[in-house]
Amino acid sequence: QKEVEQDPGPLSVPEGAIVSLNCTYSNSAFQYFMWYRQYSRKGPELLMYTYSSGNKEDGRFTAQVDKSSKYISLFIRDSQPSDSATYLCAMRDSGGSNYKLTFGKGTLLTVNP
Amino acid sequence: DGGITQSPKYLFRKEGQNVTLSCEQNLNHDAMYWYRQDPGQGLRLIYYSQIVNDFQKGDIAEGYSVSREKKESFPLTVTSAQKNPTAFYLCASSIHRERGELFFGEGSRLTVL
Numbered sequence: 677q678k679e680v681e682q683d684p685g686p687l688s689v690p691e692g693a694i695v696s697l698n699c700t701y702s703n704s705a706f707q708y709f710m711w712y713r714q715y716s717r718k719g720p721e722l723l724m725y726t727y728s729s730g731n732k733e734d735g736r737f738t739a740q741v742d743k744s745s746k747y748i749s750l751f752i753r754d755s756q757p758s759d760s761a762t763y764l765c766a767m768r769d770s771g772g773s774n775y776k777l778t779f780g781k782g783t784l785l786t787v788n789p
Numbered sequence: 790d791g792g793i794t795q796s797p798k799y800l801f802r803k804e805g806q807n808v809t810l811s812c813e814q815n816l817n818h819d820a821m822y823w824y825r826q827d828p829g830q831g832l833r834l835i836y837y838s839q840i841v842n843d844f845q846k847g848d849i850a851e852g853y854s855v856s857r858e859k860k861e862s863f864p865l866t867v868t869s870a871q872k873n874p875t876a877f878y879l880c881a882s883s884i885h886r887e888r889g890e891l892f893f894g895e896g897s898r899l900t901v902l
Binding site: 682 | 793795830831832834837838853857877879881889890891892893895896899
């Protein structure tokens, strides 16, 4: 079993739809959870950051972490064509001096006008 | 503006040649990273450095070399020993603290002819 599993999509939705992106993981030591957005031929940019379990909201974006199920989600409300990108989940534990992130493979999202 | 600058953006190389990708950051971050991104494979860690004059191999270091002589700079050399070097290369940095989120450059696309 891979450490982080992410549905690669592609996911295509109409403008205004609610989008749900998900990752599952196997390492119970993961404490820090991130979502990155990557436009085509660009570097990823940090979208959301969550520590441990719970929800975090930022505008149209909501990140959820359920550590008991080892499952994280990113919800996008009122999706826009500008949200069309690849979304990567990433996570790490808090142990020692190892600051390596483990990434999912990314989900390609297209929002159609 | 603070950020991470990667150059060149596009690079073509003949088989058997070494090539060096540049990465410079003015964020005053301690840690720097190199990732490789291939379609369907997600981000894979090549090398990382937490302080000047020190660096560690990541998951796919074979055929690559790095140096960290200055805090701001972390160049990556793709050597002729790398069997499949055509890829999108991403440099990142992070504050060497608990959170560990990465900030990425715009990437360098290397094509071997």
